[in-house]
Amino acid sequence: MRFALSPEQRDFAAALDELLAGADTPGVAREWAERRFEPGRKLWRELADLGVWGLLVPEEHGGADAEPADAVVALEACGYHAVPGPVVETTVVAPRLLGGDELARVAAGESMVTAAIPPEVPRALDADAADVVLRLDGTAVQRISSDMDSGGRMPSIDATRGLFPAAEHGEVLGAARPHAFALGVLGVSAQLLGAARRMLAMATEYASQRRQYGRAIGQYQAVKHLLADVTVSLTMARPLVDGAAVTLASGAAEPVVMRDISAAKVAATRAALLAARTSLQVHGAIGYTAEHDLGLWLTKVRALAGAWGTADAHRTRVLTAVRGEHAD
Incomplete structure (x- = not known):
């Protein structure tokens, strides 16, 4: 089997590269590392205009209802340009954990989401920047709080990544979709x-x-x-x-x-x-x-x-x- 980007995916990748190449992402990342989030949020809003955060969101919630391969294109671009923040959690995980108005806000770029999925993902990435912090316990999705004071942040070799302990219990929102x-x-x-x-x-x-x-x-x-x-x-x-x-x-x-x-x-x-x-x-x-x-x-x-x-x-x-x- 031969894998190749479709013309639409190539155009999407080119648009992302053009946006991010002109956005001084190293500077944005350094600001994010200092926990100054506004430059990063501005970049996230620009990415929302290209539909990044709504790729896997169903059309009825304002998304593109695209395939995982489309998300790979977007996240590879984010890796190439060192876009900071919970990009994976917001782009591909949140659509499996949220629904309704919450998911519509994700697609619109109005809600940044992070999540913990113990035991493999025990801490919530950048919970101090996120609008919604989730925890997946089995199949139950919980909206949780996170210890976000100065003692709660766990060190990472990547200074842009803030890792926070996730509360073990929270408001149950419903059941997660698979994968x-x-x-x-x-x-x-x-x-x-x-x-x-x-x-x-x-x-x-x-x-x-x-x-x-x-x-x-x-x-x-x-x-x-x-x-x-x-x-x-x-x-x-x-x-x-x-x-x-x-x-x-x-x-x-x-x-x-x-x-x-x-x-x-x-x-x-x-x-x-x-x-x-x-x-x-x-x-x-x-x-x-x-x-x-x-x-x-x-x-x-x-x-x-x-x-x-x-x-x-x-x-x-x-x-x-x-x-x-x-x-x-």
């Missing part, structure tokens, strides 16, 4: 792909500019091989992410969905970590500095690698699924 967790994993996988592409682009550009012994370092075979390895890893990961989106839309059984979703997360994590390591190696000491934009993607990838389940946990899911499929 909320799976969609969260898919969303993070798409973000990782986008971040990996950005770091590869940054490393390639820097290698064409930095000179040693009278030549751009990108002309040396050793550097070319490093960048080629990242390209291959990304090329191998992308079909797994796209394939997982197709599986989600197909109505497949939960074990099959989680097998494909977990495989996508493992591959995307591997590609992003390789891109981070290679980009830092190509940049050298300047890549370690807080002032260089590369650090925004380095720390984000390190955080997303463990978000919504570690690679080891997802490898175990894949192994369990494969063993079950081949059991006598």
Whole structure:
């Protein structure tokens, strides 16, 4: 099976890239890290105008009722440009947990949503910025409070990510639609792909500019091989992410969905970590500095690698699924 973006998806990706490229997302991310949210909220409103937050929202609630593959396009762009905030939770998880007027506000860009889904997602991301904080307990969706004073925020290697303990009990809103967790994993996988592409682009550009012994370092075979390895890893990961989106839309059984979703997360994590390591190696000491934009993607990838389940946990899911499929 060959996966390729439709003309509409390519146009959507181009529109997102044009918007985000002109939005100074590194500056927005640095403001967000200082818990100054207004620049980020302004960007979120602009993304709402392109329909990002309503992609998976049913049409009767003002959304596009699109496929998971469309959300992958949007979240990969968010990863490429380091858009801060609970983008995965709002884009792909909230439509599985909310309904009615609440969901209409999400589609309109009026409500930023975060969620905890224990045990895999025990803390609510950026609960101090979100308008709605949810917790999924089994199939029950609860609107909860979160400990958002200075002692409640948990540290993250990514300074833009604020992690908050979620209350164990809250107002029950109803039952969740299927695959909320799976969609969260898919969303993070798409973000990782986008971040990996950005770091590869940054490393390639820097290698064409930095000179040693009278030549751009990108002309040396050793550097070319490093960048080629990242390209291959990304090329191998992308079909797994796209394939997982197709599986989600197909109505497949939960074990099959989680097998494909977990495989996508493992591959995307591997590609992003390789891109981070290679980009830092190509940049050298300047890549370690807080002032260089590369650090925004380095720390984000390190955080997303463990978000919504570690690679080891997802490898175990894949192994369990494969063993079950081949059991006598």
